[in-house]
Amino acid sequence: MQQTVGSGGKGPSEGQALPALLGKIRQGDREAMAELYDRTSPLVFGLALGITGDRARAEEALLDIYTHIWKNAAACDPVVPPLDWLVATVRERALLGQRRGLPSAGAAWLRPGAPRRQPDGETGATAAPGEQERARAAVADLPDAQREILARAYGGTLSCDEIAARTGKPAGAVKTLVRLGMNRLAEGAEEDEVEARSRD
Amino acid sequence: MKHDRATEEIRELAALYALGALTQQEARGFEIHLAEGCGVCRAEQRRFARAAATLGLAAEERRAPEYLRDILLERIEREPQAPDPGAPQSTGPEEESGRILELPPAEASPAGGGSGRHGFGRSLPWLLAAVCAALALGGGFAWKSARTDAGRLRAELAEAAEGAGRTGDELRTLRARSADLDTILEMTRRQGVQSTHLVGQPATPANSGMLLWDAGRRRCLVIASFLPAPRGQVYQLWFSTPEARVPVGVLEADAGGRILARLRTPEGLERALSAVVTLEPAPGSVSPEGPFCATGSFR
Numbered sequence: 001m002q003q004t005v006g007s008g009g010k011g012p013s014e015g016q017a018l019p020a021l022l023g024k025i026r027q028g029d030r031e032a033m034a035e036l037y038d039r040t041s042p043l044v045f046g047l048a049l050g051i052t053g054d055r056a057r058a059e060e061a062l063l064d065i066y067t068h069i070w071k072n073a074a075a076c077d078p079v080v081p082p083l084d085w086l087v088a089t090v091r092e093r094a095l096l097g098q099r100r101g102l103p104s105a106g107a108a109w110l111r112p113g114a115p116r117r118q119p120d121g122e123t124g125a126t127a128a129p130g131e132q133e134r135a136r137a138a139v140a141d142l143p144d145a146q147r148e149i150l151a152r153a154y155g156g157t158l159s160c161d162e163i164a165a166r167t168g169k170p171a172g173a174v175k176t177l178v179r180l181g182m183n184r185l186a187e188g189a190e191e192d193e194v195e196a197r198s199r200d
Numbered sequence: 201m202k203h204d205r206a207t208e209e210i211r212e213l214a215a216l217y218a219l220g221a222l223t224q225q226e227a228r229g230f231e232i233h234l235a236e237g238c239g240v241c242r243a244e245q246r247r248f249a250r251a252a253a254t255l256g257l258a259a260e261e262r263r264a265p266e267y268l269r270d271i272l273l274e275r276i277e278r279e280p281q282a283p284d285p286g287a288p289q290s291t292g293p294e295e296e297s298g299r300i301l302e303l304p305p306a307e308a309s310p311a312g313g314g315s316g317r318h319g320f321g322r323s324l325p326w327l328l329a330a331v332c333a334a335l336a337l338g339g340g341f342a343w344k345s346a347r348t349d350a351g352r353l354r355a356e357l358a359e360a361a362e363g364a365g366r367t368g369d370e371l372r373t374l375r376a377r378s379a380d381l382d383t384i385l386e387m388t389r390r391q392g393v394q395s396t397h398l399v400g401q402p403a404t405p406a407n408s409g410m411l412l413w414d415a416g417r418r419r420c421l422v423i424a425s426f427l428p429a430p431r432g433q434v435y436q437l438w439f440s441t442p443e444a445r446v447p448v449g450v451l452e453a454d455a456g457g458r459i460l461a462r463l464r465t466p467e468g469l470e471r472a473l474s475a476v477v478t479l480e481p482a483p484g485s486v487s488p489e490g491p492f493c494a495t496g497s498f499r
Contacts, residue, residue: 026281028281030273030276030277033273033276034269034273037269037272037273038269041263041264041268041269042261042262042263042264043257043259043261044264045261045262045263045264046259046260046261046262047256047259049262050259050260056473056497057497059264059265059268060440060473060474060497062264062268062272063268063271063272063275063442064440066272066276067272067275067276067279070276070279070281071279071280071281071282072281072282073281073282074281074282079246080249081250081253083253083257084249084250084253087252087253087256087257088249088252088253088256090256091252091256095220095402096401096492096495107255107259109258109259109260110255110258131257132257132258132261135254135255135256135257135258136257136258138254138258139254139255139258150219150255153216153219153220153221154219154252154255154256157220157402158221159221159222159223160216160221160222161223163221175212175216176212178212178215178216178219178221179208179211179212179215182211182215182218182219182248182251182252183211183215183251185250185251185254185255186247186248186250186251188254189247189250189251189253189254190247190250
């Protein structure tokens with residue numbers, strides 16, 4: 001069974017494993033690349049599928065993302081946490097090819113009332129408490145209005161004004177909802193970091 | 201101007217930037233401000249980049265098809281790695297954003313691209329305009345030739361000769377464009393010809409075009425309207441297959457960024473998942489290194 005990025009099961013946690021794997025990948029270690037894929041592909045594929053809403057595009061994005069990581073591992077910015085960098089890369093590559101300004105079915109998991117999938121035959125082993133679970137809890141705690149706007153912004157290529165036009169909300173209100181929601185998530189991430197440091 | 205504390209306005213800007221929800225102009229302004237060394241805004245940008253990562257980490261995990269792992273591992277056997285840790289093609293989100301600065305100003309904002317976008321339809325009006333111009337010139341020439349005023353006949357003839365020269369040039373241009381149009385029509389009529397709409401990317405939202413590919417005859421036609429490439433760089437077309445990105449050719453644009461390129465696809469290339477246009481150092485690259493400027497999927 002594949003070990004997922006947040007499982008923290010056997011072996012080191014993702015916080016330690018990813019930088020080590022990326023370090024090996026920089027040296028051209030293909031086995032490390034395979035291990036990175038095994039650990040992270042359920043998250044990467046789930047995210048790509050969630051954004052594109054299309055299996056073919058998500059599969060293409062997945063190959064593109066890991067090839068990109070392989071080719072550019074040497075240039076990875078050490079300041080950015082590897083997991084954040086991975087997620088940002090996935091989003092960026094998954095949004096490639098999506099026509100700017102058009103609505104998308106993306107980021108359904110962020111929308112208010114989005115059902116939580118249970119692990120099944122198609123889903124990889126779900127993460128135990130870890131960064132992914134904390135992220136899901138943080139998103140679930142957001143007010144519906146903030147989730148709705150963040151889902152539209154994160155899962156597509158709409159500008160703030162375009163989101164305002166599509167939701168019928170004033171642009172100022174959209175900006176405020178984005179700021180409040182993102183600020184809450186940022187505060188949560190900061191608290192998690194403090195907690196993790198105190199554990200170490 | 202550097203800030204000494206984070207205001208609501210700064211947070212709003214940094215949050216929208218992290219989500220890619222600023223217009224291109226706003227995003228560039230923010231990036232320039234960050235590059236100037238504002239520590240307060242840099243800290244807010246990093247905070248909200250983490251918040252954006254939280255949104256992605258909350259996604260449901262899904263198991264990818266097994267064969268993708270095999271394809272990937274086979275692919276990386278052939279893919280060279282970027283050797284220089286400080287290479288400009290860094291993949292961190294900040295570096296990727298920074299690369300947008302390398303491109304010339306866009307006609308339209310990336311986020312508000314709808315207003316500035318133009319599709320295949322915009323590639324054709326010059327053909328129609330040229331047809332109209334030729335008709336007008338031809339009409340003027342006929343009108344002038346028909347005049348019988350003997351006193352002005354010589355001057356008329358000289359003028360007409362000059363006009364005929366211009367008309368001849370126009371007609372040659374029209375013939376070339378007519379041939380282009382014939383090629384387009386012929387390819388659209390042929391069975392098995394694949395097509396895809398080339399869609400601009402966040403860095404180049406105004407880029408747009410149409411690609412026709414006759415794999416059997418190894419012919420590829422690209423009609424597009426792109427932003428002019430920066431000096432020393434060219435647009436290069438690649439086909440994505442499950443195994444690799446295959447170079448197809450360089451797309452040469454006129455001064456207005458219009459492209460009508462006939463390319464010969466590599467032998468043995470029969471299927472591709474998508475077409476990708478990147479910006480590469482002239483005269484082109486062996487493998488795609490530059491930013492994506494347009495993509496399209498073959499269905």
